[in-house]
Amino acid sequence: MIVTLVELENGSVSEISLETLAFARSLAAEGGGIAIRAVVVGDVDAPDAVAAELGAHGVSEVLQATGDAFSAYGGAAWAAALQAARESTKSVVVTAAGSPRGMEVLAHLAARLDVPFAANVVSFSGLAPFVVTRQVVGGAAQEEMKLDRRPAVLTVAGHSWTAAAVGGDAATWTTFSPEVAEADLVARVVATGTKDSDDSDSLKSARVVVGAGRGAGGPEGFAAVGELAELLHGSLGVSRVVTSLGWRPHHEQVGQTGSRISPELYVPCGISGAIQHWAGCSSSKVIVAINTDAEAPMMTKATYAVVGDMHEVVPAIVEEIRGRKG
Incomplete structure (x- = not known):
């Protein structure tokens, strides 16, 4: 039994x-x-x-x-x-x-x-x-x-x-x-609270996640990846370094100390793919990685790898999708 x-x-x-x-x-x-x-x-x-x-x-x-x-x-x-x-x-x-x-x-x-x-x-x-x-x-x-x-x-x-x-x-x-x-x-829960946002839950259940890491360059570098996530009806996820630098909120973090995701499609942009991040995204069905470093761990593990600058590749993808949607 x-x-x-x-x-x-x-x-x-x-x-x-x-x-x-x-x-x-x-x-x-x-x-x-x-x-x-x-x-x-x-x-x-x-x-x-x-x-x-x-x-x-x-x-x-x-x-x-x-x-x-x-x-x-x-x-x-x-x-x-x-x-x-x-x-x-x-x-x-x-x-x-x-x-x-x-x-x-x-x-x-x-x-x-x-x-x-x-x-x-x-x-x-x-x-x-x-x-x-x-x-x-x-x-x-x-x-x-x-x-x-x-x-x-x-x-x-x-x-x-x-x-x-x-x-x-x-x-x-x-x-x-x-x-x-x-x-x-001796050890018991003594109080519980309600989260201000359920964004982390929506990230965990998203069918599509577009991620961005240090390659975004700063808080202003997330506009294109955010737009791509919106066009794909998905959620935005980020690496630990992004939240550590204060560029994006913690509830968007994917990884061992963030959310573990299993979307149909994960598009990590400018994310090298450290072990901690891979622990949170390894269950993704298809991974399309975008990075200037062809030997980055994420690129070698991805289903498809695009070698290039995310600030050039992502806007091009956004433009193509918008064109096809009319």
Whole structure:
């Protein structure tokens, strides 16, 4: 059996959790159709809707951890709930999304169970032995890891699997109240706030992203790339150095310390492609890089590379698109 920690956003299952369930379904099929159970922690506003959504993604049962210990998020407390769910179901695999919460909770769980923890898994090869491939060095490299102890504890890298409903009845819903030690409540969320802007979320979900880096030359150098992004109905993304220099706001940053994107098309302009930036854009389906340096890392990794000055190439592309649109 597989247990998956599921995170909710605004009453619905988060996209990255649905991606994790796609991984779990593939794993379950490889194991001969073993069941998938989802664990949600804390209050749920619309359990019927969540049960229907999870059922459509292959979940047979939802286990909701309830109690005062879960009135606010705490990594260790959530791990205690997940451990209780795992023990009651005798699950051999525990998964979660490679989100900040998923990574923290499963790290706690692996420590409690004294088993290895595989973070940012992108695929697996067979079950005996159970070998997974995971992202390392900020996504710049991959390594194979054999999980020979049970349960296997792992997080699934964001955007490495496609969230797709497969149909099915609503999952059954069961509540349980696991015991939580006082020590597990030492670190908890004490306050939350609302972002002033959801621009970073729109960047993460954009089908087209036009990026710009140091090659823009300054704050005034983003007019053409911004126009190109608008013409392509996409979003503007930038490298870390751009935000560090104060040329553009942080919510536009793509990379390990910014947003991780997976658009159909990414057009990085004047971005060399450091490991940290590549960690945020490596899931892009097609990359068309524009740079004066043909040997820049981004140019060598791109699907297509245009050697040239972005201040000449991008305006030419904009003019061509405008001409074709009449």
